[in-house]
Amino acid sequence: MVRYITSKFLYMLVSLLILITATFFLMKAIPGNPFMSEKQVPPQIRERLMEQYGLDKPVIVQYGQYLKNIAQGDFGISMKMQNKEVTGLITDTFGASLKLGLVAIVVSLVVGVLLGLLAALYHRRLIDNVAMVLAVLGIAVPSFVVASMLQFVFAQKAGIFNVMGFNGPLDYVLPVAALAAQPIAFIARLTRSSMLEVLHADYIKTARAKGLNWMTILFRHVVRNGILPVITYLGPMTANIITGSVVIEQIFGIGGLGKVFVSSISNRDYTLIMGVTIFYGVILMLARFLTDIAYVFVDPRIKLTNRKEG
């Protein structure tokens, strides 16, 4: 077990190093620099800026210096947003993304499972059909369309919510709805089909025949067994929602990390690009790492000793 985890962890470190290296050199390969603008900065001043940020040295030297700095935990200061540290910018803005993401995850789980369950129980009846039409719509319509529509109808026209901003609890409603629409639809379909399977299983029939209370059967056996596929979907969904709320953040004017990441690239804000890339990389890799470990516990069929052959 320890060997398995150690090897997974080492793989993770190697991937991270590759990520850092590739991003660093690709980033330097794009033309431009953080100090470019339509009104040219006088060459004397530009040279001084390049020197102050160490950008006058060969790329390979800059790379070495950067690795040395991050090994010491120093991610540098942003080159465009002056006087702001990269780590500070990330922690400041990731909070909003994280809050939004977590709420969206909870909402998608609760609503999705509930819809799926209802659909399975009322199979081929009105509720099922409505739920499944909604699910198809949810999967087919991209989140930014949902977001713009919600914004137009409920904020701009009806005036119930704010068009933008992320201050009070009411401000969560529209972005969460937009962000959760797709996962809800997916989870509902997933739950429905696996519940249907379970409902027709022999052990449920046995339980009913024994005269067990229907509610007990439902929660103890049906939901418990039927929800397993949803749990496997949870991993990728969490990563997707937390790292992928960029568009929704933009539409509702939520200052999350996604927005910072996009603008850092067009600004050639080298330190910030690297910082955010590493941050996202670590989140995704950690998620992978934890999933790998979780598999071992959930699925005893994964034989640790046989890993190398597989």
Add this chain to the structure above:
Amino acid sequence: MNRKKLLVLVTLLLALSTVLAACGQNNGNAGSTNQGNAGTQSDKLAADQTFHINLASEPPTLDPAQSQDNVSSAVLRTLFEGLTLKDKDGNIVPGVAEKWEQKGKEYTFHLRSDAKWSNGDPVTAKDFEFAWKRVLDPATVPAPPYAYQLYYIKNAQAYNEKKITDASQVGVKAVDDKTLKVTLENETPYFLGLTSFTTYYPVHQSVKNNPKWAADPSTLISNGPFKLTTWTTGQALEVEKSDKYWDAKNITLNKITASIVDQAATEVSSYKSGQLDLAGQPIGEIPTDQIASLKSEVPNELTIKGIASTYYYLFNTTTKPFDNVKIRQAFTKAINRQALIDNVTLANQLPAFGLVPPGIKGVDKAYREENPDTVYGKEDANEAKTLLTEGLKESGLTKLPKITLIYNTNDNHKKLALAIVDMWKQTLGAEVTVQNQEWGVFLQNRRNLNYQVARAGFGADYDDPMTFIDMFTSTSGNNDTGFKNAEYDKLVKEAYSSNDNKARNAAMKKAEDILIKDNQVILPIYYYTNIQLVKPYVKDVIVDYAGQLDITRVKLMEH
């Protein structure tokens, strides 16, 4: 099976009708709100004097020494105040300096005694000397990119470029706490106007030992009508009225709150829903495709004002076919600017034929009024065709080679480029392809003359034609055309060193003639407008000649 299909259909219809019903109902709402707005103008001040705006980008900095962009300068204008101010008609009025004298290249500013920093300290002449030398000091980190805005001051450039090391030789000196003496390199007629500019703001001397002072409300000590209270990266920024400000009795707003959202469509929806009191340029944006509907929906709230910026295309004068002046002229004459403005750009821009936009001061009136750009020829399809034939002959070509027009990725630039290319094709039969490039890539290609035709835009740094004219000298870092002309350089130098404003203007006019009339180095398209939505209850929003926003004196009426 049939029943199921029917059910699906019914569900879909239901969903659709809900959406439609919501739209219909709400359209009605919007209409009545507008009428409501128009009828509620009042002379009484609103009880809540909180002004809501949006910033389309995060201010990169709130350090006056580092600021270069419209957004940070608009915020800084609420926080700081220079020696002078500009009133709503663009006149220079006393700011921190209550009066001043000028003798040739020497200015003496007398500071008002009640000017105070937000922490209560008096604003002294030493603060100005400190701030200006801080901008120029080659050891300042990061090097202030706008330091060259101070190069008019004696020895400023030499000190900034490390040619002299003695800071006391720079022509700014605090004679005592309330007297500031400034000596210039040349007599600069627009110098007083410059002292209201962000780079010339004073900073509190406590910033010396704190490189992060401007990022934190608790250390950002300012001397203007407002002080910074909140700044959350990517979210919001808030300033509150400062009771230490000398003219606090004339400041009506209690608070300005700014959201930070870079989506133009969101900004406009937000404005319509009443969440914002002001939307649009220069700190935000209004999507061009909404301008037409806004003109009919809220005609009283939409303001369009000409500003001192020019939109033009650059010709690369070093490669075929645009190394030939006649071909450049042909392309310039072959487009119909008014049609482009009416159908594509849509913001009531003015057709441009020259480089210097209206709104820039000349000798007595505006430069463009004294020197109309109509002399730079007019659009004429037939003349364009003749010029093209002659030009091709001179260059020894039988037909136009492949031409590519580059622009930086942006929907508006794209629409305009496609329309212009179409006009070129119609009149000249030219096959031009358009190519969008990412901002950094685009700038680099332009700078390296790796293009044939490229988009460009330039806004005034100061209120004088020189801010545009000196862009095209052979040594200028902003001259991305390959154009080199000794006569042009000489005229610019003449205007730089001349004390006589009339002679300066004449020299600059001659230079513009060389650039446009004789050489057609650029293809002027339009002079920019500033397009803004302002609620009817908002009074005294100032947009200056260059499109800079001043909201310090805004009043909110009852509504």
